Amino acid sequence: MDDEKKVSGTPLLDELEKGDWPSFVTEIKKAARTSKLAQGLLDQVEASYVEKIGHWKHGGIVGVKGYGGGVVGRYTDDPERFPLNREFHTLRVNQVPGFFYTSKKLRALADIWDKYGSGLYNMHGSTGDIILLGTTTENLQPCFDALGEIDFDLGGSGGALRTLSCCCGQSRCEKSCIDSMDMMYDLTMYYQNEMHRPAWPYKFKIKISGCPNDCAAASARSDMALIGTWRDAIQVNQEEARKYAANGMNMVQVCRKCPTEALGWDANTQILSVRQEDCARCMHCINVMPKALHIGKERGITIQIGGKAPVVKGAMIGWILVPFMKAEAPYTEIKDLVGKITEFWAEHGKNRERLGELVERLSLSSFLEGIGLKPLPQMVMAPRSNPYIFWKDEEVIKNG
Amino acid sequence: MARTDFGPPDYKTMLPPVIKRNYGKWLYHEIPQPGVLRHVSESGEELFSVRVASARLVSSDFIRDISDIAEKYCDGFLRFTTRNNVEFLVSDKAKLDPLLKELDEKDYLVGGVGLSISNVVHTQGWIHCKSAVTDASGLTKNIMETMVDYFTGKKSVPSRCRIAVACCVNMCGACHCSDIAVVGIHRTIPRINHELAAKICEIPNTIASCPTGAIRPNPKLKSIEINPDKCMMCGNCTVVCPAIKIMDPDNDGVSIWVGGKVSNARSKPMFSRLAIPFIPNNPPFWPEVTEAVTHLVEVWAGNARPGERMGEWITRIGWERFFSIANLPFTDKHLDDFTHANTTFRSTTQFKF
Secondary structure: OOHHHHHHOOHHHHHOOOOOOOOHHHHHHHHHOOOHHHHHHHHHHHHHHHHOOOOEOOOOOOOOOOOOOOEEOOOEOOOOOOHHHOOOOEEEEOOOHHHEEEHHHHHHHHHHHHHHOOOEEEEOOOOOOEEEEOOOHHHHHHHHHHHHHOOOOEOOOOOOEOOOEEOOHHHOOOOOOOOHHHHHHHHHHHOHHHHHOOOOOOOEOEEEEOOOOOOOOHHHHOOEEEEEEEOOOOEEOHHHHHHHHHOOOOHHHHHHOOOOOOEEEEOOOOEEEEOOOOOOOOOHHHHHOOOOEEOOOOEEEEEEEOOEOOOOOOOEOOEEEEEEEOOOOOOHHHHHHHHHHHHHHHHHOOOOOOHHHHHHHHOHHHHHHHHOOOOOHHHOOOOOOOOOOOOOHHHOOOOO | OOOOOOOOOOHHHHOOHHHHHHOOOEEEEEEEEOOEEEEEEOOOOEEEEEEEOOOOEEEHHHHHHHHHHHHHHOOOEEEEOOOOOEEEEEOOHHHHHHHHHHHHHOOOOEOOOOOOOOOOEEOOHHHOOOOOOOOHHHHHHHHHHHHHHHHHOOOOOOOOOOEEEEOOOOOOOOHHHOOEEEEEEOOOOOEEOHHHHHHHOOHHHHHHOOOOOOEEEEOOOOEEEEOOOOOOOOOHHHHHOOOEEOOOOOOOEEEEEEOOEOOOOOOOOEOOEEEEEEEEOOOOOOHHHHHHHHHHHHHHHHHOOOOOOHHHHHHHHOHHHHHHHOOOOOOHHHOOOOOOHHHOOOOOOOOOO
16 A cells, blocks of 8 residues: 555545444455555545545446446546546446355355456445446456356346346245246346347336335336236135234234225134235235235236336336236246337337336327237226327218 | 356355245244344245345455355355345254354344334445435445444334435435435536537437426537526436536535335335435535434334334325424425426315314
């Protein structure tokens, strides 16, 4: 370490090494013991803390051979002050579905990243990838090649299918109506080209949650959310329900919180009843009495489209497109629908227009017609309240 | 030619044998102690998952340390959660207590399960993002420092409380649907380097990028100009044209939003809504932000019924009561004037004084 760095120091960041919560500053410092890139990051972030402004520059196209994405180019905006950060690119590495790893795999990853990059990671980025933070243009290709040797491929960036993500699904959760990890893995393998070679108006995200608890935040954060559900009755184990009641569970309160009043508890007969036709599968009763109540047997997915953060036309939570679809490998019906949707979007979408914004601009009915789906009452909270209805030529009598 | 298009490692090779044997056969789970999940399968087999906090931004040393621990107690199997925690997957119950002991000795924080406040989902901030208005890692560190007792289960909360931090209005990280969200915002319109714009800016694309039609061409300078009355400081144009700069350290800062959720349990998913329009950037501690977040958590925890998320509590009592109970000023900034505005105006005489 040269003396100049020691003199300048990082007094503001040092404050964030204190306390009980794990410190990102300590992590950067650990990496900085052997990595100049990590040392450069400390210097630059300290400057940001002093000046209250970021020091990363706009864009710059870098990548690896054969791919149009997966690498985000990053350069300091002041290479004279922060010479170590002249190049500080990110690799988005496709995470294992469900974020499961063996220590052997993680160690192999760390060995590669210590050799070719800063030794700093996000475990994980907001979309789901392992984010390898900070390397040079020169090291990108050899790093990618080395990652390939341990079976880590890059994720998506730009106007492409972004890296998918999912909850841990049936690997550990009793509520998962679908095999979300297998679905993510299968779709990821199927859409490698769409992920690695951007050809769409903007980003397209697919996220998979095993049940309506939506632990993957799919409805809020993906253009196409695949959410596990069922369409028969909740399975009830009356004996376990009685045990909950006997052990002090406030059954009246559990029933009162049922949003559709489908759940009933008869204190005299000690019977828990679910009216199937009223149940909207919100998960509340199953969440609080997991031993007594279990998801139904006829399982599949609900598909929501259009979820996204605010940029540009405002935040959206995905709208119901398909109330129920079977979801078993090889997921042909899902792939057909993804094909129709992305084709329509690629044809009609404007630059940087997300799917939800396109549907809002063109109307839901035009979109449904475009992809060949019929309107259903499950798609809306209520029908239209204005009289400005569009009619097709064949629906009216032509005069003159 | 290097290998391409081979995808992520096969998840089946990353699962502990107990999970492989019981995949899709789990019956229920319970929380025997804070930070520990016990999953029980049809076969009677059990899996203990021990959750610990992480900084999300981690080093190779950290990766190797958690690998050491996983090898010692979990046959090398571990996972991460969507909220950036680490989970050690223990299939041998006898190893649970020794694992918890070692985690305690190594100062890992065990928690974030059930009725607790789990880790923050957040963005890059000044660490690595070109459009960061603030530092998400720093805000997260400070917020969670004040939430440690809620994470470890020393203090309890009525329901889950999802906190998110985004370093700009792009809101990467589900800020628009979180119980409490801290979002970096601009308050002054972008500045244009006309000379540079004339050279490198794609004028039609830049004009089209503006959601409010605030950008028009400036043919004289071969550049563009921005109508300050229409610009809402979304920053979209700065992504399209590098000659436009929006960063303004004197005026940039953070806003705080409340009441969002993604789960369908009980109530429908909800958007987060504006609670506090502006707090200045004040690194390294952002004390005004941590105070505000703590205040919001305490007001909710002190007033909500058991099981009520922030948004469910506010929906029940009404936003007018929320602003009064939380003692927050309601200002012109709280009135929506964008695409969803008319869904927020009240059309009933039912309200509270």
